[in-house]
Amino acid sequence: MLLTNTLLSIVTTTTLLLSHSTKALEIDLDDIDSLRNATSLVAYGLMDYYTGNQYGKTIGMFSDPYYWWEAGGAWGSMLDYWYYMDNDTYNDEIMAALLHQTGDNNDYVPLNQSTTEGNDDQAFWGIAVMTAAERNFTNPPEDSPQWLYLAQAVFNTMALRWDGDTCGGGLRWQIFVWNSGYDYKNTVSNGALFHMAARLARYTGNQSYVDWAEKVYDWMYEVGLVSNGSSMFVYDGVNIANNCSTITPYQWTYNHGLVMAGAAYLYNFTENEVWHNRTKMLVDASTVFFNNSIMYEAACQGPNSCNTDQRSFKAYFSRFLGATAQLVPETRSKILPLINASAIAAGKSCSGGTDGHTCGLNWFIGDWDGMYGLGEQMCALEVMVNTRCLHKPAPYTSTNGGSSVGDGAAGTEHHPTNLAPLHITKGSRAGAGIITAVIGISILACALWLVF
Ligand SMILES: *[C@@H]1O[C@H](CO)[C@@H](O)[C@H](O)[C@H]1NC(C)=O
Ligand SMILES: *[C@@H]1O[C@H](CO)[C@@H](O)[C@H](O)[C@H]1NC(C)=O
Ligand SMILES: *[C@@H]1O[C@H](CO)[C@@H](O)[C@H](O)[C@H]1NC(C)=O
Ligand SMILES: *[C@@H]1O[C@H](CO)[C@@H](O)[C@H](O)[C@H]1NC(C)=O
Ligand SMILES: *[C@@H]1O[C@H](CO)[C@@H](O)[C@H](O)[C@H]1NC(C)=O
Numbered sequence: 001m002l003l004t005n006t007l008l009s010i011v012t013t014t015t016l017l018l019s020h021s022t023k024a025l026e027i028d029l030d031d032i033d034s035l036r037n038a039t040s041l042v043a044y045g046l047m048d049y050y051t052g053n054q055y056g057k058t059i060g061m062f063s064d065p066y067y068w069w070e071a072g073g074a075w076g077s078m079l080d081y082w083y084y085m086d087n088d089t090y091n092d093e094i095m096a097a098l099l100h101q102t103g104d105n106n107d108y109v110p111l112n113q114s115t116t117e118g119n120d121d122q123a124f125w126g127i128a129v130m131t132a133a134e135r136n137f138t139n140p141p142e143d144s145p146q147w148l149y150l151a152q153a154v155f156n157t158m159a160l161r162w163d164g165d166t167c168g169g170g171l172r173w174q175i176f177v178w179n180s181g182y183d184y185k186n187t188v189s190n191g192a193l194f195h196m197a198a199r200l201a202r203y204t205g206n207q208s209y210v211d212w213a214e215k216v217y218d219w220m221y222e223v224g225l226v227s228n229g230s231s232m233f234v235y236d237g238v239n240i241a242n243n244c245s246t247i248t249p250y251q252w253t254y255n256h257g258l259v260m261a262g263a264a265y266l267y268n269f270t271e272n273e274v275w276h277n278r279t280k281m282l283v284d285a286s287t288v289f290f291n292n293s294i295m296y297e298a299a300c301q302g303p304n305s306c307n308t309d310q311r312s313f314k315a316y317f318s319r320f321l322g323a324t325a326q327l328v329p330e331t332r333s334k335i336l337p338l339i340n341a342s343a344i345a346a347g348k349s350c351s352g353g354t355d356g357h358t359c360g361l362n363w364f365i366g367d368w369d370g371m372y373g374l375g376e377q378m379c380a381l382e383v384m385v386n387t388r389c390l391h392k393p394a395p396y397t398s399t400n401g402g403s404s405v406g407d408g409a410a411g412t413e414h415h416p417t418n419l420a421p422l423h424i425t426k427g428s429r430a431g432a433g434i435i436t437a438v439i440g441i442s443i444l445a446c447a448l449w450l451v452f
């Protein structure tokens with residue numbers, strides 16, 4: 001996500017003063033039909049924001065102002081809907097979207113996005129295809145890249161951007177030097193690399209991914225992005241100035257979820273007590289995102305300042321809580337009451353809009369709060385379907401049900417989509433600078449040409 005994106009995004013909440021029925025989605029968690037009925041409305045509402053099936057629009061993309069990364073997040077939510085609710089209505093669209101956006105190198109750096117894409121953006125598509133592999137979602141046609149391959153390509157291209165030259169390691173937020181945020185090493189990029197490594201380790205059984213996960217986690221711990229002990233908090237990021245010594249202390253649900261679920265996957269695979277402890281501590285610390293057992297985006301919901309991106313974060317957190325409960329049985333008694341209470345509360349927020357069941361952002365009030373959007377639909381959908389996390393098999397691996405095949409070298413066969421200068425040897429840094437300048441000048445020239 002670009003910084004400018006974040007700043008621009010408090011745009012959508014003002015217009016909807018439409019009829020407001022009070023028919024909330026009342027969920028009875030003991031009745032799967034009530035959950036299926038409720039979530040089918042929420043999923044339908046989510047897909048209202050999908051424009052990729054309309055003439056002239058791009059497959060895989062949602063309407064403005066939803067950025068490319070959030071589309072990757074949303075397809076992950078639709079995969080969860082299919083899996084937990086046994087509803088394959090949207091499967092063809094999910095498949096088409098995931099395959100259309102892979103880009104020429106099959107690593108989710110499509111040309112259309114490449115000028116603004118950050119590591120985190122790429123990762124959310126990688127996480128979606130990882131889920132497709134772990135849920136044994138229908139495999140793509142043979143001549144298309146397979147889910148596992150795509151996830152490995154995302155991981156490999158991200159790992160190649162590891163920057164040992166500043167702060168002793170870590171991934172920068174941005175892929176490209178000309179984007180603002182290139183000097184920031186954030187948790188969503190590093191946490192996602194850790195998270196992908198953990199899932200690939202468990203799925204493939206390849207120890208290299210465990211090593212990578214440990215390396216990323218240790219670095220995050222060293223610079224203070226992850227604390228430990230009784231309050232095991234996960235912070236937003238560090239600026240590379242002064243050797244990454246200044247932490248931006250915001251806590252976001254999705255960062256916490258990425259790290260927590262990553263630890264859970266690693267424990268489940270390695271059975272190492274260190275990861276068991278970390279998972280349990282992260283689950284304990286996640287109560288910072290609940291009020292009377294109801295989930296909220298603590299950093300922005302209070303001040304009512306959640307931007308478009310942030311309004312989707314609870315979706316990933318719900319997904320990752322469900323995965324953690326599946327993979328680390330000792331966490332279930334803490335997680336399930338939180339998911340269940342939040343799901344019931346989220347359902348009550350789904351009483352807005354012209355359709356009468358548009359979901360809101362604030363789940364405390366037992367009613368719609370006037371907010372609406374793709375993020376609101378995703379969050380409500382994910383928390384509702386994850387109430388069923390223990391009624392379905394945990395993520396499959398290549399040996400117990402997953403049929404997707406990949407390649408450990410995915411994404412690196414050709415010239416990797418990776419322009420970050422850290423891989424260019426010191427001698428050719430000037431070259432990278434020139435490339436940046438040339439691209440910058442070309443963009444400027446195009447802009448001027450358009451103006452005149
Ligand atoms: C949460 O809801 C699920 C799904 O209905 C149910 O199986 C589980 O027992 C509930 N757990 C708690 C703690 O309420
Ligand atoms: C679910 O929807 C079906 C079809 O509309 C309806 O027959 C059924 O009563 C609903 N079940 C619940 C529990 O709401
Ligand atoms: C499956 O989902 C679609 C779209 O949300 C919905 O129209 C349909 O009723 C659902 N089917 C069942 C059996 O819930
Ligand atoms: C790139 O953008 C063009 C124009 O919007 C669109 O037609 C094309 O499908 C897009 N390609 C991808 C891979 O998104
Ligand atoms: C810079 O930070 C890294 C990571 O915390 C640390 O390993 C390294 O020793 C630090 N270097 C200096 C010169 O302080």
Ligand SMILES: *[C@@H]1O[C@H](CO)[C@@H](O)[C@H](O)[C@H]1NC(C)=O
Nearest residue numbers: 221227228229230274277281
């Ligand atoms: C914090 O983490 C470090 C490194 O993993 C470990 O040595 C230490 O015991 C942990 N402290 C607590 C209170 O868990």
Ligand SMILES: *[C@@H]1O[C@H](CO)[C@@H](O)[C@H](O)[C@H]1NC(C)=O
Nearest residue numbers: 272273274275276277278280
């Ligand atoms: C895990 O936590 C327990 C209880 O706090 C502690 O006794 C044990 O030493 C920890 N194990 C590791 C490997 O950190």
Ligand SMILES: *[C@@H]1O[C@H](CO)[C@@H](O)[C@H](O)[C@H]1NC(C)=O
Nearest residue numbers: 290291292296301302364365
């Ligand atoms: C927690 O919820 C209560 C009501 O359920 C509300 O009054 C309070 O403001 C909430 N706290 C925060 C921090 O939002």
Ligand SMILES: *[C@@H]1O[C@H](CO)[C@@H](O)[C@H](O)[C@H]1NC(C)=O
Nearest residue numbers: 267268271326327328329394
């Ligand atoms: C790993 O997850 C599976 C599936 O939920 C579970 O049965 C198993 O006990 C977990 N392994 C460990 C070591 O907790």
Ligand SMILES: *[C@@H]1O[C@H](CO)[C@@H](O)[C@H](O)[C@H]1NC(C)=O
Nearest residue numbers: 136138139396400401402403
């Ligand atoms: C996974 O998909 C493959 C290919 O469709 C199928 O043969 C296999 O039975 C599926 N595995 C599970 C656990 O559903």
Ligand SMILES: *[C@@H]1O[C@H](CO)[C@@H](O)[C@H](O)[C@H]1NC(C)=O
Nearest residue numbers: 156206207208209407408409
């Ligand atoms: C294991 O993963 C590493 C790192 O991605 C890769 O280089 C290697 O080829 C993989 N090994 C196998 C047997 O797939």
